[in-house]
Amino acid sequence: MSLTLHIGQPGFETFLAKEAGACREKGPGWALSDNASTDLCFSHLSLLEPVEFKAKTGKELACGLAGYFRETSKGVRYDAPWPLCFESAGMEGMTQRRRTVEAEFLEETSHLSRVMRLAEPGRPALGASQGLFVYLPDFDRAFACRQAWAGGQRRMADDAQAPSRSYLKVEEAYLVLGEAPQPGQTVADLGAAPGGWSYSAARRGAKVLAVDNGPLKGGAEGHPDISHCKEDAFKFSPSSAVDWLFCDLLEDPRRTLGLLSHWVKKGWCRMLVANLKFGRNDPLPLLRQALSPREELGSRCSFLKARHLYHDREEITLVGRI
Ligand SMILES: C[S@@+](CC[C@H](N)C(=O)[O-])C[C@H]1O[C@@H](n2cnc3c(N)ncnc32)[C@H](O)[C@@H]1O
Missing domain, CATH: 3.30.2130.30 (VC0802-like)
Structure with a gap:
């Protein structure tokens, strides 16, 4: 004991x-x-x-x-x-x-x-x-x-240019992963609007493809390193593999997990940060499924962690490296 x-x-x-x-x-x-x-x-x-x-x-x-x-x-x-x-x-x-x-x-x-x-x-x-x-x-x-x-969680400092509070989550997630987007790297941001995560990566010099039907705002709107693609994240496929997959969709978390699995199976990204919204449901079965080495995601990632971040509410954040 x-x-x-x-x-x-x-x-x-x-x-x-x-x-x-x-x-x-x-x-x-x-x-x-x-x-x-x-x-x-x-x-x-x-x-x-x-x-x-x-x-x-x-x-x-x-x-x-x-x-x-x-x-x-x-x-x-x-x-x-x-x-x-x-x-x-x-x-x-x-x-x-x-x-x-x-x-x-x-x-x-x-x-x-x-x-x-x-x-x-x-x-x-x-x-x-x-x-x-x-x-x-x-x-x-x-x-x-x-x-x-x-576990690496901590309160992050806000940025006046950041278009959403979600910005704080991705900034915190980098601490758990131990790395952040670098100048010249590429990012696909699924469910990007209003653009907190895209802004975070672009601020670090990465090139971002922001996928969302909604509008980008604040520091993400018109940013020279952010291209806005108004498409359904589940239908979108990148023209070439990216360094980072960001995924913050207001969707059923199991559907989001399926999308992440699809991306890693296709070899479309090297690193990922994804938010799974469990809402009023028990997150433990979802957590087990997300990290299971028998599932597509768990079996293909060399590093995969799930955290209930300081800035998370009824959601958990996954960080992974393929
Ligand atoms: C929580 S917000 C994302 C916030 C964003 N990460 C930020 O930092 O500002 C969720 C977004 O998911 C988008 N979304 C939900 N389902 C989608 C889908 N199937 N395809 C693309 N975007 C989707 C919504 O339009 C919404 O803008």
């Missing part, structure tokens, strides 16, 4: 708990599981083997956490920056509680000035990392651990 605390988006904890399995307890934006699984779609950060603290006041919680930090720092060499991450459940008042506990913790550990100067506040980068990770599921509780696994 290996305890893991998964942190995701508040409101999606039922899916998070179901995906993690062996759920012991859950709350707004978190699920405590007796499984050691990482790299989940709905988890943004997984705290491995967390220790639980309970106390009536923020000061007492901070003292407990500082003691834990000192104890688990014995024999540890701090000669490089390390992540110091404090997060809290999606309940009213918890952000303030977290800030208070974090401030008290920093006060309690201020005598460790050399070590604390190397602390980098905020979520760690994608993958496994060592540091101090603290999560407050409630006012009188905290979990802390020294090892965590991050």
Whole structure:
């Protein structure tokens, strides 16, 4: 039995708990599981083997956490920056509680000035990392651990020229994939309007074919590197293979999966970013199908991940490399 605390988006904890399995307890934006699984779609950060603290006041919680930090720092060499991450459940008042506990913790550990100067506040980068990770599921509780696994989700900065909020999703998806469109690369953007994803690629110097009957707007409208093709995405075929397939269709997600499979089978793209809108349905069967190595997409991709992004709502985003 290996305890893991998964942190995701508040409101999606039922899916998070179901995906993690062996759920012991859950709350707004978190699920405590007796499984050691990482790299989940709905988890943004997984705290491995967390220790639980309970106390009536923020000061007492901070003292407990500082003691834990000192104890688990014995024999540890701090000669490089390390992540110091404090997060809290999606309940009213918890952000303030977290800030208070974090401030008290920093006060309690201020005598460790050399070590604390190397602390980098905020979520760690994608993958496994060592540091101090603290999560407050409630006012009188905290979990802390020294090892965590991050899925790569994070809040992205908006761009005044971006024609839609969808822009933020594709920008976030690049972090999970580990690469973004480069100057001179080609992109086919299926379901492109009003053009957030097309604009994101064009801004990086890629040549984009934006496929959608709807109009392009904002920074995508009239952009010299974006050609607008008013066609049905399911009937469209590229004149030659492209580097990137973007797909963000308001369609049945299984139909979208079929379209992605068709593209990879034909060899029409090398990388893909696609959004699957699950709406009010349980996304777990869809998720399993999307990633299954027995399905066309899973069998042809050398790298394929699904994430419920920070900027996703009732949808998941797939990133893949053929
Ligand atoms: C969520 S929006 C895409 C937003 C876009 N990625 C952005 O960044 O602005 C979905 C788009 O899918 C388009 N769409 C839905 N079905 C389509 C189809 N069969 N062919 C082409 N476009 C389609 C809609 O017209 C709509 O503009």
